[in-house]
Amino acid sequence: MSRYAKAAPGWPREAAHRKATDAHNFPQNHRSSQPVGELLARLDAVRRTGDGRWLARCPAHADRSPSLSIKLADDGRILVHDFAGCPVEDVLAAVGLEVKDLFPPRDPPPEGFRPRHGIPEHRARDLIRLAAREAGIASIVIQDILSGNGTSVDDCQRALRAAETLAEIAREVSSHA
Ligand SMILES: [Zn+2]
Numbered sequence: 701m702s703r704y705a706k707a708a709p710g711w712p713r714e715a716a717h718r719k720a721t722d723a724h725n726f727p728q729n730h731r732s733s734q735p736v737g738e739l740l741a742r743l744d745a746v747r748r749t750g751d752g753r754w755l756a757r758c759p760a761h762a763d764r765s766p767s768l769s770i771k772l773a774d775d776g777r778i779l780v781h782d783f784a785g786c787p788v789e790d791v792l793a794a795v796g797l798e799v800k801d802l803f804p805p806r807d808p809p810p811e812g813f814r815p816r817h818g819i820p821e822h823r824a825r826d827l828i829r830l831a832a833r834e835a836g837i838a839s840i841v842i843q844d845i846l847s848g849n850g851t852s853v854d855d856c857q858r859a860l861r862a863a864e865t866l867a868e869i870a871r872e873v874s875s876h877a
Pocket residue numbers: 701758759760761763782784785786
């Protein structure tokens with residue numbers, strides 16, 4: 701389908717005709733402030749078929765009966781569907797647009813904003829395993845102390861290391877949060 705569009709770039713645009721007859725099909729606020737106006741302005745034989753809905757000639761094939769459906773979704777996305785089957789990429793490429801042009805422009809991130817990067821899943825699993833092991837060791841040592849089962853200095857130092865390791869894990873996790 702796109703091959704045809706490239707081979708026949710001169711498919712009648714009827715721009716002047718369209719301006720004269722279809723002006724009422726372009727809601728004024730869709731013309732330039734919204735991406736949908738940008739798309740509609742590049743299509744031929746645009747006809748409004750409902751609220752936020754249009755039909756137009758598909759620019760990616762020799763479309764005699766307008767078969768391209770354009771719909772403005774509630775979230776600002778533009779839904780494009782060619783009933784003749786042209787892929788949306790081809791339809792958009794034929795009028796110099798890309799799929800990303802179908803999405804509403806995003807507000808820029810606030811000043812000082814840094815995207816958060818979560819802990820990679822495998823690292824998170826390692827940290828959970830490590831935390832569980834260290835907590836278990838500390839718990840055993842403390843139980844031994846409490847029950848008077850003769851706890852060595854080594855055991856106490858090991859429990860201390862476990863506490864330090866848990867604090868390190870907490871630091872690593874919070875640096876990603
Ligand atoms: Zn088409």
